[in-house]
Amino acid sequence: MDQQLRILIADDHPLFSEAIADQIASVVEGAHCICVETLDAALDELKSNDVGVLVLDWDMPGMNGIASVRHIRKQFPNVSMVILSGFINNIEIREAHAAGVQGFVPKSMSGKAIVSAISVVMNGGTYRPARDEQASEPVAGRNRPTAPARDHPDLTAREREILQHLASGMTNKEIARQLGLQEVTIKMHTSRIFDKLNVRNRVQAVSLAIAEGLVPLNE
Structure with a gap:
């Protein structure tokens, strides 16, 4: 491919x-x-x-x-x-x-x-x-029962909050507006999230977060 x-x-x-x-x-x-x-x-x-x-x-x-x-x-x-x-x-x-x-x-x-x-x-x-x-x-996830969202030990409270917004499909600009922050600040936080989760982009970050129970998957 x-x-x-x-x-x-x-x-x-x-x-x-x-x-x-x-x-x-x-x-x-x-x-x-x-x-x-x-x-x-x-x-x-x-x-x-x-x-x-x-x-x-x-x-x-x-x-x-x-x-x-x-x-x-x-x-x-x-x-x-x-x-x-x-x-x-x-x-x-x-x-x-x-x-x-x-x-x-x-x-x-x-x-x-x-x-x-x-x-x-x-x-x-x-x-x-x-x-x-x-x-x-x-x-x-990988065939396991429903579990509540859990914390990642390396993620700050702000990073967990932003990760949840990423999982809901919001853009950086929308997250910045929601949290009252600058868009460049959101980009900085997302970059740190990617590093901590060892992923390359938001799709991989959201996929991992959902699969590992870090955030709930909302309908």
Whole structure:
């Protein structure tokens, strides 16, 4: 794969998939999103392009639940997979996870929260709803139960506050306005946050913070 990360979004509601693609493009440097509306079109794109992440609607033309997931995984073992759904029961979630799906994202979440969950998978983690359900309080991480946000020993109170604002999708200018600080001050704090978390950008910082329970993932 080249430096450009190709993200394939397969959903039969183009306004929804295009909105998610726009949000991904605005926060993920180097991301190129491709939107399709059927499973066949998704398979064609997977065959033609080096896709890094597949975001797949569970209920769309051509989809046959876990059978389709297994077919995709067999043909394309290296692509990361995220399932979008209005509802998947816990048996289907467990079967899909066993088949190699890394993420399960309820469509009821906000666009920013969906992108945050997808970014967890992009950075090597897993995302699944709490208690294997489409719960109102989803949890991000590596298959562990819901936990309250915890502190990072090296982060100051101000840095934890800014990290929470980053996780909510706010820009540096918006955070500065919210906290009554200069934008350059926010940039300085975010740089220190990146150093302390050993990450390179805000997407990685938010992904790590969510995966490690440093901040709650708001819907």
